[in-house]
Amino acid sequence: MNKRYVMVHDENKCIGCQACNVACRTENDVPDGVARLQVRVEGPFGEMPNLHYSYARISCQQCEDAACIKVCPTGAAYRNDDGIITINKDKCVGCQYCVAACTYKVRFMNPVTRVADKCNFCTDTRLKRGEQPACVTVCPTNALVFGDANDASSEVAQIIATRATYRDKVHLGAEPRVYRIPAKKGGIAS
Ligand code: SF4
Ligand code: SF4
Numbered sequence: 001m002n003k004r005y006v007m008v009h010d011e012n013k014c015i016g017c018q019a020c021n022v023a024c025r026t027e028n029d030v031p032d033g034v035a036r037l038q039v040r041v042e043g044p045f046g047e048m049p050n051l052h053y054s055y056a057r058i059s060c061q062q063c064e065d066a067a068c069i070k071v072c073p074t075g076a077a078y079r080n081d082d083g084i085i086t087i088n089k090d091k092c093v094g095c096q097y098c099v100a101a102c103t104y105k106v107r108f109m110n111p112v113t114r115v116a117d118k119c120n121f122c123t124d125t126r127l128k129r130g131e132q133p134a135c136v137t138v139c140p141t142n143a144l145v146f147g148d149a150n151d152a153s154s155e156v157a158q159i160i161a162t163r164a165t166y167r168d169k170v171h172l173g174a175e176p177r178v179y180r181i182p183a184k185k186g187g188i189a190s
Helices: 019-027 067-071 097-101 134-138 155-162
Strands: 005-010 037-045 052-059 077-079 085-087 144-148 178-181
Touching: 005 052, 005 155, 019 037, 019 134, 052 178, 067 077, 067 097, 134 144, 144 155, 155 178
Parallel strands: 005 178
Antiparallel strands: 005 144, 037 052, 077 085
16 A cells, blocks of 8 residues: 655644754754744743643645645656655756745745755655654654554554544645644643
């Protein structure tokens, strides 16, 4: 069966520390001023002493219906054999069509390589070595879970089947593969 790699971000466990951002930057040589992954922190909400924040993962959503692939004139933006949308750097001509078309506005031009860049779940580095994406590995609260949703025994499949999750802007029809467990007031809990 084809793989369907997904990322789950538990917004209830997240503390907004940005360790995932830093690890991603190091693993993927992402220069300052741009990012493949950030956690957007908003708040505080509520009133003292019951304040809380919200944490949202901002990264490529690995869309099932990917606008970036549709508009790329050279095939540089493509879905690999593992079903992950990534980039063939040698084919990218820097036209930025994918940057303009990205449903979630998370594609960017890498100012060093001059190639369109974004999160690809570390597919050509860590995944190839049988390791988890860098962000998952460093998260101090285990807020990130990654795996093949088509494998019913995987942790991600079980989370999606049993927990309340949501995906960002599903009304846009891109069918994102980043799932989010919404935060409950009160902090870390499973
Ligand atoms: S490393 Fe984990 S806890 Fe820290 S910001 Fe990223 S997802 Fe949230
Ligand atoms: S989020 Fe943007 S870059 Fe990622 S697959 Fe969707 S359209 Fe492409």
